[in-house]
Amino acid sequence: MSAHTDTMLYLDGVSVAFDGFKAINNLAIIVQPAEMLAIIGPNGAGKTTMMDIITGKTRPDTGQVLFDGRTDLTRLDEAAIANLGIGRKFQKPTVFESHTVWDNLEMALKKPRGIFSTLFYAASDNDVARITEILETVRLISRKDELAANLSHGQKQWLEIGMLLAQDPKLLLVDEPVAGMTDSETEETAKLLRKISQTRSVVVVEHDMSFVRELGSRVVCLAEGSVLAEGSLDQVSANPVVIERYLGR
Ligand SMILES: Nc1ncnc2c1ncn2[C@@H]1O[C@H](COP(=O)(O)OP(=O)(O)OP(=O)(O)O)[C@@H](O)[C@H]1O
Numbered sequence: 001m002s003a004h005t006d007t008m009l010y011l012d013g014v015s016v017a018f019d020g021f022k023a024i025n026n027l028a029i030i031v032q033p034a035e036m037l038a039i040i041g042p043n044g045a046g047k048t049t050m051m052d053i054i055t056g057k058t059r060p061d062t063g064q065v066l067f068d069g070r071t072d073l074t075r076l077d078e079a080a081i082a083n084l085g086i087g088r089k090f091q092k093p094t095v096f097e098s099h100t101v102w103d104n105l106e107m108a109l110k111k112p113r114g115i116f117s118t119l120f121y122a123a124s125d126n127d128v129a130r131i132t133e134i135l136e137t138v139r140l141i142s143r144k145d146e147l148a149a150n151l152s153h154g155q156k157q158w159l160e161i162g163m164l165l166a167q168d169p170k171l172l173l174v175d176e177p178v179a180g181m182t183d184s185e186t187e188e189t190a191k192l193l194r195k196i197s198q199t200r201s202v203v204v205v206e207h208d209m210s211f212v213r214e215l216g217s218r219v220v221c222l223a224e225g226s227v228l229a230e231g232s233l234d235q236v237s238a239n240p241v242v243i244e245r246y247l248g249r
């Protein structure tokens with residue numbers, strides 16, 4: 001049995017070129033179950049492209065991309081990958097503004113989408129308990145009856161994270177979640193991602209180093225499509241090459 005069967009995400013030898021330019025170059029990344037990994041690195045390092053490869057939006061030219069130790073993601077399309085339990089948070093929130101916070105979460109719950117369930121659906125006790133738990137995790141319990149349109153930018157981001165949680169993902173990918181957030185929203189976001197990562201794997205891409213510090217997770221610095229350094233934030237940020245190519249710019 002190979003060594004990566006107990007990993008949640010396993011990338012090895014992954015490369016992709018766009019018009020001859022290698023955006024991802026022999027990339028190797030591992031994320032364990034219930035582990036949070038922060039990814040840092042300069043603009044154009046390939047951080048978003050790496051997420052595109054994991055979610056099936058971009059096909060790698062070479063390399064292995066395995067989910068949950070066994071599923072080859074390079075053979076699946078985006079919908080199939082989402083159904084496996086990989087949730088992705090894009091930068092711009094896409095909540096339903098004219099619905100309440102509660103209704104947004106209720107709509108996001110994983111349930112059969114047949115005509116019968118659509119016509120006769122009523123939230124079960126189990127759904128109510130799950131929505132309540134998600135509202136607590138994403139710090140929106142006191143805003144549950146508010147229209148999503150009336151939330152702050154940060155709260156909309158949290159609601160969208162909540163909508164991803166309603167899909168019960170095993171792996172959550174979050175690209176620059178705190179861009180545009182206030183300092184206190186940024187701090188709360190670190191706390192809620194830490195909580196989520198107690199039971200799910202989470203990959204967070206961010207440029208905000210104080211936020212990355214609050215995540216308290218293992219850090220990988222990407223540059224030119226490869227891993228430049230990895231370890232704790234202290235280890236990575238003391239690395240002279242990381243300082244030269246990223247932090248010291
Ligand atoms: N679909 C595409 N077609 C052509 N080039 C692309 C495509 N996607 C990404 N690239 C290029 O690949 C490189 C890596 O881009 P990527 O968006 O992954 O960087 P990033 O690390 O997310 O940067 P940032 O921190 O600015 O978000 C860039 O040079 C980008 O222009």
Ligand SMILES: [Mg+2]
Pocket residue numbers: 047048049175
């Ligand atoms: Mg990016």
